[in-house]
Amino acid sequence: MPDILLVEDKESLRRVLRLTLENAGYTVTEAADARAALSQIARAPHKLVLTDLRMPNGSGLDVLRAARAADGEVPVIVMTAFGSIEEAVQGMKDGAHDFLQKPVDSNHLLLLVERALEHARLRTENILLREEWSRRYGFPRIIGESEAIKRTVAETQRVAQTEATVLLLGESGTGKELFALAVHHLSNRRDKPFVAINCAAIPETLIENELFGHERGSFTGASERRQGKFELASEGTVFLDEIGELPLAVQGKLLRAIEEKMIDRIGGRAPVPVNVRVVSATNRDLQTAVESGEFRRDLFFRIAVFPLEIPPLRERGDDIVLLAKHFAAQLGKELRGREASLSDTALAALRAHSWPGNVRELENAIERACILTDTMVLQPADLGLMRRGGEESEALRSIDLSGTLSEVGQRALRFVERGKIVEALKNNSGNKSLTAEELGVSYKTLLSKIKDYDL
Ligand SMILES: Nc1ncnc2c1ncn2[C@@H]1O[C@H](COP(=O)(O)OP(=O)(O)OP(=O)(O)O)[C@@H](O)[C@H]1O
Ligand SMILES: [Mg+2]
Known part of the structure; x- marks a missing residue:
């Protein structure tokens, strides 16, 4: 999708604006009057519209309305000259994102454009979940x-x-x-x-x-x-x-x-x-x-x-694993100078725990394990999840311990996953789509696991 639709009838100004925007890295489509702008809008969506107010063949307000009708989310910046207050007010009512005074100051233009695009991006993406955003801010x-x-x-x-x-x-x-x-x-x-x-x-x-x-x-x-x-x-x-x-x-x-x-x-x-x-x-x-x-x-x-x-964490399915790995890497580095990882049995034990203290409890468990571990591969015992001698650790002990570490891990994982699925199905009276949601897996994954575990 091109970035910006630029609508301005005066050719010299249009060229300056285009160069300013292109130098800042945006792609620009030009339109020399309102009619040309409307046909561009009908042809292809843009991330942002920058339009003059007074032009031949219709006004900037027509461009604004058409752009918003085509895409209710697109930000439109309207350029206003001295003396066009009434139209500017109307523009605001019609959903203009911002106004830019003429003569146009190019720094101000770039600031408004960046802000408008950022605003639109924040609204449409799950930005909080992105690494890039967290690095930046x-x-x-x-x-x-x-x-x-x-x-x-x-x-x-x-x-x-x-x-x-x-x-x-x-x-x-x-x-x-x-x-x-x-x-x-x-x-x-x-x-x-x-x-x-x-x-x-x-x-x-x-x-x-x-x-x-x-x-x-x-x-x-x-x-x-x-x-x-x-x-x-x-x-x-x-x-x-x-x-x-x-x-x-x-x-x-x-x-x-x-x-x-x-x-x-x-x-x-x-x-x-x-x-x-x-x-x-x-x-x-x-x-x-x-x-x-x-x-x-x-x-x-x-x-x-x-x-x-x-x-609560127990309703976030595999987020437990994501968070655990994240904390192990981060806290391992902070406390011991290198990233820690988790053994398969540790992951199984984390999944099986109900986390009444939620993310903080998980973070604390990993921190403690990072301090205790000799190998930087965290084990259930490091996490304090095998100590209580309760049913879970009893059950885990009943797992066949022969074979390689990864074979045992696979066995433990299957054991715990099976238990968790049985429990979740029971909680949801057998409803598979609710169960899949609770477990944080797709419906398809759940079906294949049910088959695999013979449930
Ligand atoms: N989704 C998440 N991703 C990464 N870190 C998280 C997440 N949720 C919580 N944390 C971390 O877990 C810890 C606990 O979170 P926070 O203090 O926000 O919880 P809280 O709900 O305010 O707890 P309390 O009710 O005890 O005050 C913090 O270190 C926080 O950064
Ligand atoms: Mg708090």
């Missing part, structure tokens, strides 16, 4: 290929671009903080601060101070004015972790901060305006807390405009 890649995590990532990308408050729900260690950061990084606030506060870790008497700050002399010991997190995060994102633990007295003040975008410093005379986006997380059932009067209902609705459920 220094944001940790979210690891996982299961349907459950892909769905969550797609929702995160969608909501991140809005201003909606986000409530992250999920068991302990599922990655709520990671997703809170992701929301910030994918939003237009990404260049502003991300300020986190753990509501459970701060004593009740101090939390208002942490959130909203105080004026000098407002209480004994307040020798300086101090800004709270809401002010520190100015124009950025405040992450309220474990929001379920917020005392009722402070809940009202938080509600005001969100609703009225105003805070009161302790001892302050006048309210202070704040501009932050609030993202919260909890592993408590807030609905129940609302029913029992421990959490304000109005606040609940304010913070949960977009609830985002992070699935």
